[in-house]
Amino acid sequence: MLLAGLTTGHAIGLGVVALIFVTFALLSSFVGPRWRPDFPGKSGLKIFIVISVLLFIAMLGAVAVFGAEKTEKVAEAQAVVAGKPVAVTENEFHVILASKTLPAGTYTFVVKNAGKIQHDLAVQGGAVNAKTPLINPGSTAKVTVKLPAGTYTLYCTVPGHRAAGMVAKLTVS
Numbered sequence: 001m002l003l004a005g006l007t008t009g010h011a012i013g014l015g016v017v018a019l020i021f022v023t024f025a026l027l028s029s030f031v032g033p034r035w036r037p038d039f040p041g042k043s044g045l046k047i048f049i050v051i052s053v054l055l056f057i058a059m060l061g062a063v064a065v066f067g068a069e070k071t072e073k074v075a076e077a078q079a080v081v082a083g084k085p086v087a088v089t090e091n092e093f094h095v096i097l098a099s100k101t102l103p104a105g106t107y108t109f110v111v112k113n114a115g116k117i118q119h120d121l122a123v124q125g126g127a128v129n130a131k132t133p134l135i136n137p138g139s140t141a142k143v144t145v146k147l148p149a150g151t152y153t154l155y156c157t158v159p160g161h162r163a164a165g166m167v168a169k170l171t172v173s
Helices: 008-035 041-066 071-082
Strands: 084-091 094-097 105-113 122-125 128-131 140-147 150-155 167-172
Touching: 008 041, 094 150, 094 167, 122 140, 128 140
Parallel strands: 084 105
Antiparallel strands: 084 094, 105 140, 122 128, 122 150, 150 167
């Protein structure tokens, strides 16, 4: 899982150090004792311990160096996943948007159910079709969508709620 989130260069660096560490462990466990039954022996024990400790420190160093990404890249990736927050309040029978116009981008609609019954929020328009789960009174839910320029309809999918006025238009430019 760690490797999936790293750049190619970092994944290769970690992989090379891990390969060296695992190769040493396998050779010292299987090949060494077959070659010399008393492996590492009294004369080679100190060298074996020093090599083991150095490889362990090299592995820790590789994780520290190659496992770290630049802060800007991590923040940028989190912003894309999380999206810019847009506050939405729902009650009987209204959908209230903090803003009815937005520039194109990725947004997280943070939906607060200020009503007395369950609601949800669907976002539809163009290729976008996303919705929150049902939201209990007083609770909050989120839905993140990438919105290209266009017009979107936000509404509650609970039967009868859209017809009762729980609908709003959003323009993305």
